[in-house]
Amino acid sequence: MSKEDIYYSNQETAWCPGCGNFPLRKALAGALNELGLLPPQVAIFTGIGQAAKMLHYIRVNGFNGLHGRSIPPAIGSRIVNPTLKVLVESGDGCTYGEGGNHFLHNIRRNPDITHLVHNNQIYGLTKGQASPTTGEGMTTKIQTEGINSEPLNPIKLALSLGASFVARGFVGEEDHLRELIKSAIKHRGYALLDILQPCVSFNKVNTYQWYKQRVYKLADNYDDSDYNKALKKANEWGEQIPIGIFYRKEKKIFRDRFSQLDDRPLVEKEINPLGVKPFLLDFK
Amino acid sequence: MDLNILIAGEAGQGLKTIETILGKTLFRMGFQIYTTRDYMSRIRGGHNFVKIRIGKGDITGPAEEIDVLLALNEEAISQHKQDLKEDGIIVLDGQIAREDIYQLINIPARKIANEVNSKALNTVFVGAVLKVLNLKIAEALKVIKEHFTDKKLQEDNMILLKEGFKKADGKFSLPKIEDNDEQLFIDGNSAVALGALAAGVKFFSAYPMSPSTGIMNYLAAKQKEQGIVVEQAEDEIAAINMTLGASYAGVRAMTATSGGGLALMAESVGLAGITETPLVIVDVQRPGPATGLPTRTEQGDLLFSINIAQGEFPLMVISPRDSEDAFYQTFRAFNLADKYQLPVILLSDQFLADSTTNINHYNLNSLKIETSLITDGESVKYEDYKRYQITEDGISPRAYPGQLSGEVVLVDSDEHDENGDIVESASARSNMVDKRMKKLVRIKQELKEPVFFGQEDINYLIIGWGSTYGPILEARKLLMEDGYKIGYLSFTDLWPLPEKRVKKIITPDIKVVVVENNATGQFAQLLKGQLGITSDYRMLKYNGRPFSGREIYQRMKEEVII
Numbered sequence: 001m002s003k004e005d006i007y008y009s010n011q012e013t014a015w016c017p018g019c020g021n022f023p024l025r026k027a028l029a030g031a032l033n034e035l036g037l038l039p040p041q042v043a044i045f046t047g048i049g050q051a052a053k054m055l056h057y058i059r060v061n062g063f064n065g066l067h068g069r070s071i072p073p074a075i076g077s078r079i080v081n082p083t084l085k086v087l088v089e090s091g092d093g094c095t096y097g098e099g100g101n102h103f104l105h106n107i108r109r110n111p112d113i114t115h116l117v118h119n120n121q122i123y124g125l126t127k128g129q130a131s132p133t134t135g136e137g138m139t140t141k142i143q144t145e146g147i148n149s150e151p152l153n154p155i156k157l158a159l160s161l162g163a164s165f166v167a168r169g170f171v172g173e174e175d176h177l178r179e180l181i182k183s184a185i186k187h188r189g190y191a192l193l194d195i196l197q198p199c200v201s202f203n204k205v206n207t208y209q210w211y212k213q214r215v216y217k218l219a220d221n222y223d224d225s226d227y228n229k230a231l232k233k234a235n236e237w238g239e240q241i242p243i244g245i246f247y248r249k250e251k252k253i254f255r256d257r258f259s260q261l262d263d264r265p266l267v268e269k270e271i272n273p274l275g276v277k278p279f280l281l282d283f284k
Numbered sequence: 285m286d287l288n289i290l291i292a293g294e295a296g297q298g299l300k301t302i303e304t305i306l307g308k309t310l311f312r313m314g315f316q317i318y319t320t321r322d323y324m325s326r327i328r329g330g331h332n333f334v335k336i337r338i339g340k341g342d343i344t345g346p347a348e349e350i351d352v353l354l355a356l357n358e359e360a361i362s363q364h365k366q367d368l369k370e371d372g373i374i375v376l377d378g379q380i381a382r383e384d385i386y387q388l389i390n391i392p393a394r395k396i397a398n399e400v401n402s403k404a405l406n407t408v409f410v411g412a413v414l415k416v417l418n419l420k421i422a423e424a425l426k427v428i429k430e431h432f433t434d435k436k437l438q439e440d441n442m443i444l445l446k447e448g449f450k451k452a453d454g455k456f457s458l459p460k461i462e463d464n465d466e467q468l469f470i471d472g473n474s475a476v477a478l479g480a481l482a483a484g485v486k487f488f489s490a491y492p493m494s495p496s497t498g499i500m501n502y503l504a505a506k507q508k509e510q511g512i513v514v515e516q517a518e519d520e521i522a523a524i525n526m527t528l529g530a531s532y533a534g535v536r537a538m539t540a541t542s543g544g545g546l547a548l549m550a551e552s553v554g555l556a557g558i559t560e561t562p563l564v565i566v567d568v569q570r571p572g573p574a575t576g577l578p579t580r581t582e583q584g585d586l587l588f589s590i591n592i593a594q595g596e597f598p599l600m601v602i603s604p605r606d607s608e609d610a611f612y613q614t615f616r617a618f619n620l621a622d623k624y625q626l627p628v629i630l631l632s633d634q635f636l637a638d639s640t641t642n643i644n645h646y647n648l649n650s651l652k653i654e655t656s657l658i659t660d661g662e663s664v665k666y667e668d669y670k671r672y673q674i675t676e677d678g679i680s681p682r683a684y685p686g687q688l689s690g691e692v693v694l695v696d697s698d699e700h701d702e703n704g705d706i707v708e709s710a711s712a713r714s715n716m717v718d719k720r721m722k723k724l725v726r727i728k729q730e731l732k733e734p735v736f737f738g739q740e741d742i743n744y745l746i747i748g749w750g751s752t753y754g755p756i757l758e759a760r761k762l763l764m765e766d767g768y769k770i771g772y773l774s775f776t777d778l779w780p781l782p783e784k785r786v787k788k789i790i791t792p793d794i795k796v797v798v799v800e801n802n803a804t805g806q807f808a809q810l811l812k813g814q815l816g817i818t819s820d821y822r823m824l825k826y827n828g829r830p831f832s833g834r835e836i837y838q839r840m841k842e843e844v845i846i
């Protein structure tokens with residue numbers, strides 16, 4: 001058994017052969033392994049979609065919740081237990097569509113969680129409708145005359161909202177992706193990693209081929225502390241698509257704002273009903 | 285004997301301060317107090333009032349007839365004069381037309397206050413009311429001292445209290461004061477919050493919505509001292525999902541909202557159901573649908589709560605009857621959610637939430653924490669841990685992530701196998717549904733039967749649930765005084781519905797009257813559908829206002845006992 005195998009479970013997946021979710025899983029298992037994180041130390045929170053099934057194919061703690069609702073339970077778990085490494089994994093539809101409001105407010109909180117978005121620019125599980133990141137003009141069974149709205153730019157959105165770690169990866173660059181996942185997990189704060197992940201069944205535009213011709217890595221000397229440069233890079237899409245860490249900054253995390261909390265998980269604090277005795281005086 | 289003070293004015297005139305100071309003062313003096321609040325959904329203007337009912341012993345609800353009307357504006361008089369008793373008194377600042385028909389006490393409050401501190405205007409009236417009731421002011425001075433943190437404000441208020449007291453005349457004499465050292469003076473929302481704290485709530489998240497917000501306010505005020513977390517979520521869906529995440533991590537968690545928020549939470553209550561994550565959800569009901577009457581009361585969410593999410597799963601719905609019960613029921617809700625790994629919905633309402641009354645001191649020593657979480661001691665024995673292990677009673681060993689050294693905890697909103705992995709096979713699905721439903725066998729043994737008041741030979745049986753408890757109790761007393769033989773069953777456990785006691789009491793010659801604060805008789809429907817019990821009469825009220833005891837008494841005589 002190789003070291004990465006400890007993270008593998010249920011190898012018979014519901015994913016289509018050739019799907020970009022496979023290399024993503026490999027990169028994730030590799031990253032966890034290289035960081036020395038054992039399965040019980042990690043918890044992944046997912047929404048619903050093909051991407052969100054990931055936690056059934058990787059052996060760590062898992063909370064497979066509702067469509068669009070992967071972030072709130074992750075925040076709830078993380079705040080009461082500082083010893084858990086918390087990851088969120090979800091599709092572009094789940095994260096930017098149904099879960100858009102949580103995405104926004106999560107950035108404001110800056111909880112210490114890592115968010116991996118499997119961005120295939122399409123709804124996979126419901127068979128090929130447009131997602132918020134689908135390119136303008138693509139036709140689907142619903143958008144029969146082509147998509148009529150502009151695609152959302154997650155990198156730019158996250159940057160503009162003040163996210164403390166913003167990165168993009170591509171499943172066709174597996175080693176690079178593994179390193180990005182490691183950096184995202186190591187980042188103390190909210191880390192968004194938008195991952196370009198071809199859907200071989202429903203997205204006939206943004207294929208491996210298409211991405212391979214366009215994707216390039218941010219240069220070694222790229223300064224990821226330069227906010228304005230990051231915004232500029234975020235605007236690049238089309239002929240040239242940058243991958244790498246766009247921006248990174250240490251900020252106070254959500255948990256730091258609760259001065260009453262210490263390093264212990266709240267579950268370890270005993271419950272004593274007699275503890276409310278002094279509060280009864282409020283009602284005398 | 286009891287006496288009813290009504291204080292009316294517009295929003296922003298400081299009615300709540302009068303209610304707090306006067307209510308607390310009277311409580312501390314040893315009276316039985318019942319305060320209710322009727323306010324409009326606006327910050328300034330409009331017409332608002334609070335009622336303070338004073339007496340001894342068994343005052344269990346509001347009254348309609350007014351003895352003292354403290355009118356902070358003209359409208360207060362036009363709105364309420366019809367409820368003023370013959371010997372009732374209006375306390376006001378200024379003159380009104382046709383004063384001959386009322387007994388007036390004119391207090392130049394504005395003038396007096398302006399000389400000291402116009403911000404403390406209302407305290408003049410508090411002093412005047414105390415005088416009208418022939419009471420002393422020592423206790424009120426103490427309450428003022430505690431209420432205002434600012435020294436100057438404290439002193440000004442004390443001066444103005446004395447001034448107001450001097451300007452009025454004594455009119456009423458109250459019953460002899462009792463010793464109520466062993467009592468608390470508490471509203472429904474605070475009682476729920478306190479019950480949650482006693483039960484060890486460690487995470488609370490909600491999105492503000494009247495009339496539930498008081499629960500969040502109280503918990504937030506205590507979070508530092510308790511070392512727990514209160515978070516205002518971006519919406520109700522986030523609120524409930526955050527609490528689910530916290531509960532998954534092993535801590536006790538709660539959320540609170542009102543009908544519209546509960547509607548948004550619906551899918552997530554189902555998530556708690558299928559993932560078997562313990563969760564307490566408080567619905568402080570207000571009239572719906574949609575935004576309805578934001579600050580008023582109704583018992584309109586019963587059938588919605590029971591049928592809250594798609595699909596089938598066990599959940600419990602409990603409706604506390606008063607602030608004493610609300611504390612214990614909230615505590616119990618946490619135990620039930622924890623032991624049976626399911627969502628428990630507490631149905632409160634604006635009437636209960638915003639009413640403050642004397643209750644017996646909570647017996648904290650009687651409280652026992654019950655859980656199904658595996659202990660750290662036991663955790664070593666789980667080698668091949670299955671979150672959804674099929675067991676005799678349907679309750680699987682619950683661990684939290686990180687608790688078991690080599691094992692992971694996987695929960696899933698999709699139908700799943702014992703490990704928590706997605707399955708679609710017909711047999712696996714049936715097995716999992718059976719496992720979840722099996723819990724009901726044990727839950728049914730835990731149900732609290734309704735409380736029964738009455739004797740063997742009753743002619744009428746009134747059935748109510750939740751907060752109508754106090755008013756119905758008073759109505760029964762009045763009817764009994766008239767010689768009628770009335771029984772009363774007060775339900776708090778609503779789903780599953782306890783059936784033993786009600787079936788035993790009802791005989792063919794007893795007339796069954798179901799009293800509810802809604803338009804469709806939701807509980808009567810439940811009795812019929814679940815137990816085949818047909819009510820002879822449904823006494824309903826759905827104008828957004830609570831029942832009073834006298835009102836039920838009169839309606840019984842007019843509509844039922846003809």
Ligand SMILES: Cc1ncc(C[n+]2csc(CCOP(=O)(O)OP(=O)(O)O)c2C)c(N)n1
Binds near residue numbers: 048050
């Ligand atoms: C409340 C709700 N609405 C809709 C759905 C149906 N649904 C399931 S997955 C999905 C879209 C998934 O797209 P994405 O998040 O991009 O993930 P992918 O399948 O492409 O990996 C939708 C609309 C649902 N399960 N729940």
Ligand code: SF4
Binds near residue numbers: 016018021051125199
């Ligand atoms: S539908 Fe697309 S995203 Fe989903 S598994 Fe198949 S290829 Fe992958």
